[in-house]
Amino acid sequence: MILQEICSPRLLRRVDYAPFLRAYCARRSARRVPFFVEGSMAGPTRSSDENITKTDLDTVMEEVPKGALALAGIAVMLLLIGWFFVYFFIFIPRGSVG
Amino acid sequence: MAASEEDILRSELRWSMVVGGAVALIFAAILYAGLVLHVNPPSNIETIDPKTLHLSAEFTEANLGTKIEAGGQVTTRIVATQFAFDPQCVVVPSNEPVTLRLSSPDVIHGILVTGTNVNTMVIPGYVSQVHTVFTKTGDLLMPCHEFCGFGHSQMWATVRVVPRENFRPDADGRVACEKF
Numbered sequence: 001m002i003l004q005e006i007c008s009p010r011l012l013r014r015v016d017y018a019p020f021l022r023a024y025c026a027r028r029s030a031r032r033v034p035f036f037v038e039g040s041m042a043g044p045t046r047s048s049d050e051n052i053t054k055t056d057l058d059t060v061m062e063e064v065p066k067g068a069l070a071l072a073g074i075a076v077m078l079l080l081i082g083w084f085f086v087y088f089f090i091f092i093p094r095g096s097v098g
Numbered sequence: 099m100a101a102s103e104e105d106i107l108r109s110e111l112r113w114s115m116v117v118g119g120a121v122a123l124i125f126a127a128i129l130y131a132g133l134v135l136h137v138n139p140p141s142n143i144e145t146i147d148p149k150t151l152h153l154s155a156e157f158t159e160a161n162l163g164t165k166i167e168a169g170g171q172v173t174t175r176i177v178a179t180q181f182a183f184d185p186q187c188v189v190v191p192s193n194e195p196v197t198l199r200l201s202s203p204d205v206i207h208g209i210l211v212t213g214t215n216v217n218t219m220v221i222p223g224y225v226s227q228v229h230t231v232f233t234k235t236g237d238l239l240m241p242c243h244e245f246c247g248f249g250h251s252q253m254w255a256t257v258r259v260v261p262r263e264n265f266r267p268d269a270d271g272r273v274a275c276e277k278f
Contacts, residue, residue, distance in 0.1 A: 069109060073116070080120055087127055091137070097215040097230045098138040 140218045142227035151177065151203040156225075164189050166271040173197045178207040178220045178242065181249030187256040187275035191265035192235050198228045208244030211257050219244060232259040 007025035131137040151157050157177055163185050164174045172191060177184045178200055190196045200209060200220045207220040213234065218226045232238075242253040258275055267273050 069113065072113065076117065076120060080123070083124065084127070087131075091215070092131065092135065094213065094215040095231055095233055096136040097217075097228060098136055098140065 137215055140226065140228045142225065144225040144227065145223055146201055146225050148203045148222040151201055157201055164273045166267050171197060173199060176200045178202045178209065180204050180247050181253040183253065183255035187258060189258045189260055189273045189275055189278060190232055191262045192232050192259050194262055195229060195231055200226045205246050206244055207242045207246050209240055210243050212239045214238065235259045235261055
């Protein structure tokens with residue numbers, strides 16, 4: 001993320017970078033690695049890349065919440081299974097106390 | 099089609115319902131254990147002078163160990179000191195309500211009885227009291243579980259759970275480990 005900011009066209013115009021950083025940014029640009037995706041939440045549009053289309057972005061945005069929900073669901077389910085295992089097989093059989 | 103803000107809000111609402119349900123389930127299990135099964139943290143608040151503990155009526159040496167009180171209640175009194183329990187072994191009957199009463203004349207100790215939910219701190223100046231029912235017979239280890247000094251690891255006692263029919267007190271209503 002920091003390197004993306006470093007290579008932003010705005011900074012490249014204004015800051016006198018060290019030669020190795022200019023070379024790094026040039027290499028990234030040559031490989032068409034996207035710095036900023038049009039319409040993304042990273043900030044206002046500053047650069048675009050023809051490799052990523054709006055459809056690709058929509059596909060990703062459809063899939064990401066499902067993955068997050070699946071991950072969170074599995075984590076919470078494992079936590080609940082662990083808690084109730086201890087409750088029913090260890091805590092309750094040990095008898096009353098007070 | 100990308101997920102709209104409405105879709106995201108809807109999934110967040112669903113997720114919060116799932117998490118709320120999980121929390122409610124755990125709360126219900128805790129309430130069931132506390133109210134129906136009587137599994138509660140010991141909550142006795144009773145003070146005693148630690149400087150004269152061994153001279154007080156209740157925790158004098160002759161009064162320590164297991165005794166059947168006038169009402170038939172089985173009570174076990176134990177003093178926790180650096181670095182031993184007095185007495186080192188106590189006898190209790192199985193499947194009968196037992197009250198453990200402990201106090202300390204020196205520093206903070208703690209006890210647990212392995213395989214049971216008995217677990218309490220023993221704090222100088224207070225009497226710790228635990229009501230429980232031991233369901234399995236045999237010798238149960240009762241270590242000090244609060245670091246109390248260099249001899250802490252050597253501080254442990256035995257709770258000997260015997261069948262009710264073998265639990266026969268002497269004329270004073272006392273039962274000692276030596277008989278078993």
